[in-house]
Each structure stands twice: as structure tokens, then as C-alpha cells.
Amino acid sequence: MTALHPGAPAGASAQHDPVVRASVPQASAPQTVLPASTKVRSPPARRQVGGASRNDRLNVAGAGLSALCVSLLLFGRVTPLAGRFGFVVVTWLVFVIIYALLVWLDDDAPAVVDKVMTVVLYSAAAVLVCGLISVVSFTLWRGRTALPKLNLYTQDMSRAGPREPLSVGGIKHALYGTLCMISIALVITIPLGIACAAYLNEARTRAAQFVRTVVEAMTALPSVLAGLFIFATWILILGFGRSGLAAALAISIMMLPIIIRASDVVLRLVPGNLREASAALGAPAWRTVWHVVLPTARSGLATAVILGTARGIGETSPVLLTAGFTSSFASNPFEGSMVSLPLAAFEFVRSPEPALVARGFATAAVLMVVVLILFIIARIFGGRGPGHVSKSQARRITSRSARDVARFEAAASAASAASPPNVGAP
Numbered sequence: 547m548t549a550l551h552p553g554a555p556a557g558a559s560a561q562h563d564p565v566v567r568a569s570v571p572q573a574s575a576p577q578t579v580l581p582a583s584t585k586v587r588s589p590p591a592r593r594q595v596g597g598a599s600r601n602d603r604l605n606v607a608g609a610g611l612s613a614l615c616v617s618l619l620l621f622g623r624v625t626p627l628a629g630r631f632g633f634v635v636v637t638w639l640v641f642v643i644i645y646a647l648l649v650w651l652d653d654d655a656p657a658v659v660d661k662v663m664t665v666v667l668y669s670a671a672a673v674l675v676c677g678l679i680s681v682v683s684f685t686l687w688r689g690r691t692a693l694p695k696l697n698l699y700t701q702d703m704s705r706a707g708p709r710e711p712l713s714v715g716g717i718k719h720a721l722y723g724t725l726c727m728i729s730i731a732l733v734i735t736i737p738l739g740i741a742c743a744a745y746l747n748e749a750r751t752r753a754a755q756f757v758r759t760v761v762e763a764m765t766a767l768p769s770v771l772a773g774l775f776i777f778a779t780w781i782l783i784l785g786f787g788r789s790g791l792a793a794a795l796a797i798s799i800m801m802l803p804i805i806i807r808a809s810d811v812v813l814r815l816v817p818g819n820l821r822e823a824s825a826a827l828g829a830p831a832w833r834t835v836w837h838v839v840l841p842t843a844r845s846g847l848a849t850a851v852i853l854g855t856a857r858g859i860g861e862t863s864p865v866l867l868t869a870g871f872t873s874s875f876a877s878n879p880f881e882g883s884m885v886s887l888p889l890a891a892f893e894f895v896r897s898p899e900p901a902l903v904a905r906g907f908a909t910a911a912v913l914m915v916v917v918l919i920l921f922i923i924a925r926i927f928g929g930r931g932p933g934h935v936s937k938s939q940a941r942r943i944t945s946r947s948a949r950d951v952a953r954f955e956a957a958a959s960a961a962s963a964a965s966p967p968n969v970g971a972p
Contacts, residue, residue, distance in 0.1 A: 602661070605648040613641035638669065682914065689907030698908060704874040708899050717909050719875040720890035723790060724916065726879045727869075727886055728859050730794035731801055735858075736851060739805030743850075744835050746806070747813040758810075764803035772799040773864030781868065788870045790879030793886070796864035801854040808853050812846030813839060848924045855920055860913070862888040887913040 598606075617637040621627045627636070645665060649658045691712060692698055698716040706715025742761070746754050776796040780786050816839050824834040840847070870883035871893060887909055894906030 601652065605645055606665075609641050609645035609648055612644050613637045616640045642666065685907050685910050685914070689904055689909075689911050692901075692904040692908035693911060698905070699912075702873060702875045706873075708897060708902060710901065712901055712904060715905070717887065717890055717905070717912065719872065720885050720887045720909065721912065721916070722875065722877070723869075723879075723884040724859065724886045724888075724913070726884070727790050727794045727797060727865070728855065728920075730791060730879065731797040731858050732851070732855065734794070734798045735801045735805055735854060739802055739850070739854065740809050740840070740847060742802075742806045743809030743813055744839070746810050747839075748831065748835060761803050761806045764799075765807060767800070767803070769800055769861050770863045770867070772796045773867035775799065776864070777867045787881065788868060788883055789881055790869055790876070790884035793865045793869035793884065794879070796868050797858040797861055800861055800864065801858040804857050805850050805854040808850030809843075809847055812843045812850060815846070816842050852921055852924050855924075856917060859917055859920070860888050862886075862892050865889045887916070 614637060617633055617640060620636060621633050627633075642662065642665060646658055646662050649661050653661070686693070695712050695716075697713060699721070700718055701714070701716035702719040703715045703717075742757065746758050746761075773796045776792055776799070780792050780795060781788060786792065820838050820842060821834055824838045829837070865886045866889055869885065869889075871885050871889060872883040873885075876882050876884045891906045891909040891913065894902045894909060897903060897906075
């Protein structure tokens with residue numbers, strides 16, 4: 547037995563004695579129980595959002611080849627189906643179905659939906675591009691005999707009869723009439739359209755909502771109604787004759803809602819913090835719109851003008867009702883009949899004479915070139931984004947800043963000269 551210390555407690559010997567310690571029950575310590583198998587899951591692989599992988603290309607190629615084989619079996623072999631259009635449609639539908647099944651074998655449902663919709667959108671874009679190429683190529687091919695003739699651009703049809711060869715007569719009068727009408731229409735519609743879009747964007751009143759409703763309704767206005775409106779008011783009621791100005795007014799009615807709607811959408815994209823910063827500097831609302839909002843949306847406003855020009859330059863019925871048709875050159879847009887390129891092409895193609903039909907397709911080709919040139923000009927003047935200036939604009943900004951610095955320094959020196967000198971205390 548172990549002797550106890552006189553001052554030690556009674557239970558101290560029991561804690562140090564191994565025999566006693568074994569007989570005394572002790573509380574069990576908490577233990578951590580681990581699962582039987584600890585398998586670490588690897589993170590899922592990221593799905594490629596942009597671009598096409600090698601597997602995607604193989605899926606497209608395999609689905610296309612399979613769809614072609616299935617369509618060849620269906621048309622003329624298994625079923626009595628026939629027709630080129632039906633063959634193309636069935637091939638495309640089978641291609642989409644097979645491609646979706648091939649993608650489903652490797653990817654999950656969101657990836658299948660994404661890739662199938664990508665194929666559908668690319669197919670729609672290909673159809674639009676093919677349609678555009680076919681129209682342009684067909685027009686150029688039908689007018690190939692008249693386009694190289696120099697007299698097509700330097701003469702009018704005043705001395706050319708229906709049976710005259712292509713070496714006589716041209717579309718000089720129609721080309722000038724189109725440029726004159728569209729120039730007058732742009733002078734009218736650009737300030738009105740952009741001002742109305744700015745009003746719809748900045749004003750939050752019931753009048754603005756009413757104007758927006760009217761603009762949306764005018765977007766679907768038939769072109770012949772615009773021509774009839776100008777014919778009834780400008781020609782019949784007010785007594786003015788048919789002229790290029792009347793046709794320009796009718797074209798302006800067609801262009802105005804397009805420019806307003808497109809400009810309104812563009813101005814909505816201008817960040818609101820730019821307006822708030824301008825207001826914080828003490829600028830009034832009109833100065834904020836003129837110096838902040840419009841310069842920021844300059845590229846989009848140029849696109850809006852392009853859309854309006856494309857709508858107005860191809861109108862035929864308003865020009866026929868308000869300007870009439872003439873075969874001679876008319877230089878005065880305020881008096882007398884004036885013809886445009888779409889109207890001239892319409893009149894030429896109606897003729898049974900092959901020479902006039904060739905002139906009509908050549909006129910349509912020239913119209914496409916004119917529209918392309920106008921688009922390029924609009925892109926040059928308004929295609930730069932916010933913050934990007936040309937060299938001439940940078941020079942003007944630098945010179946204006948230098949003048950402002952000189953003005954501020956002159957004002958500061960004048961103020962310091964006018965102030966009395968400080969007299970110090972003795």
C-alpha cells in the first residue's frame with residue numbers, strides 16, 4: 547500500500563495507484579466517426595460557351611450527311627414526296643433532330659438547347675444572306691448590258707423612245723431626283739426625329755405617352771396613305787402643283803417614325819449617371835441633352851438615320867402620286883414633275899421592250915449603290931463611339947481648351963489687379 551501524505555486528499559492515492567485507477571470507471575471521451583468511404587468529387591468541367599470544338603464540327607458534319615441520306619430515301623424512294631423546296635425543308639428538319647440527338651449523347655440538357663438554338667439561328671442568318679445575295683446578283687445580271695454604258699448616267703429619256711438601243715438615253719433625271727428628294731427629306735426629318743426622340747426620353751408626362759403611341763401607329767402606316775395625304779393637302783387643298791418638294795414631304799412622313807423609334811431606343815441606352823453628373827455640375831436639362839446625351843449616342847443616331855433613309859429612298863407610290871413621272875431632266879424641286887430611281891425602275895420594267903427592261907434593272911442596281919454610298923457616309927460621320935474622336939476633332943478640342951485656359955488666366959489676373967493691396971499692421 548502507498549502511504550498517504552498527511553495533507554493530501556483521500557482520493558489522491560486512488561488517482562495515482564494503477565490498481566485503483568483501473569477499478570474506478572472513467573467518462574469516455576467523444577470520438578469523431580468518419581464515413582466508411584470518403585470519395586472526393588471533382589468539380590464539373592466547364593462548358594465551352596463560345597466557339598466550336600472538334601466534337602461540335604463532327605456532330606454537324608455527321609448530322610448533315612445523315613439528313614441528306616434520309617431525305618434522298620424519302621424523296622423518290624420510300625415516299626412519293628417531290629419538290630426542291632420540300633427536299634430542303636425536310637433535310638433541315640432531319641438535320642436538326644439528328645444533331646440534337648448527337649449532342650444529347652455527350653452533353654446535358656442546357657448544352658443541347660444552347661447548341662440546337664445556335665444551329666437554328668445560324669440557319670436563319672444563312673437564309674437571309676442567301677436571299678440578299680440572290681437579289682443583288684439577279685439585279686446585276688439582268689442589268690449587265692446597260693450598266694457599262696456611260697450614257698446611262700449622263701443622259702435622260704427625253705430623246706429616247708421605247709425601241710431605242712441602250713446607247714441612247716439614261717437615268718440622269720431619276721438619279722438627280724432621288725438625291726434631291728432624299729436630301730430635302732433628311733433636312734426635315736433629322737432635326738424633328740431626334741428632337742422628338744429626346745423629348746420622349748427626357749419627358750415623363752402624359753403628352754409624351756400620347757406622342758409615343760402616335761409614333762408607334764405611324765410606323766405601320768402604308769406608303770400610299772402618306773402620298774394620298776400630301777396629294778390631298780399640298781396639291782388639292784393648298785393648290786401647289788406636283789413637285790419634288792411634295793414628294794419629299796411624303797417621304798418625310800414615312801421616314802419620321804422610323805428615325806424617332808430607333809433614336810428613342812438608342813437614347814435609352816445612355817447611362818443615367820452621365821445625366822446625374824451633368825446635373826450635379828449645374829447644367830440645365832437642355833445643355834445636358836445637347837452636350838452629354840446626344841454626343842454619347844452619336845453612333846446609334848447615325849444608324850437611326852440610315853434606317854430612315856433606307857425606308858424613304860425606296861418609296862415608289864408616294865413619288866408617283868405627288869411628283870408624277872417625267873422623261874426629261876428637272877432641276878427645280880419646287881416646281882414641275884420629278885422622277886426618282888424606284889419610280890423609273892418601276893416604269894421601265896413594266897415595258898415589254900427588252901432594252902427598257904435592262905434599263906430598269908440597271909436603275910435598280912444604281913439605287914443599291916446610292917444607298918450603299920449613303921450608308922458609308924453616315925458611318926464615317928457618325929460611326930465613332932463615345933470618347934473616340936478624329937484628328938480634326940482632337941485639334942479643335944485642344945485649341946478650344948487653350949482658349950479657355952487663356953481666358954481663365956486673364957480673368958484671374960484682372961481680378962488680382964483690381965483687388966486692393968493688403969496693408970499690414972505696424
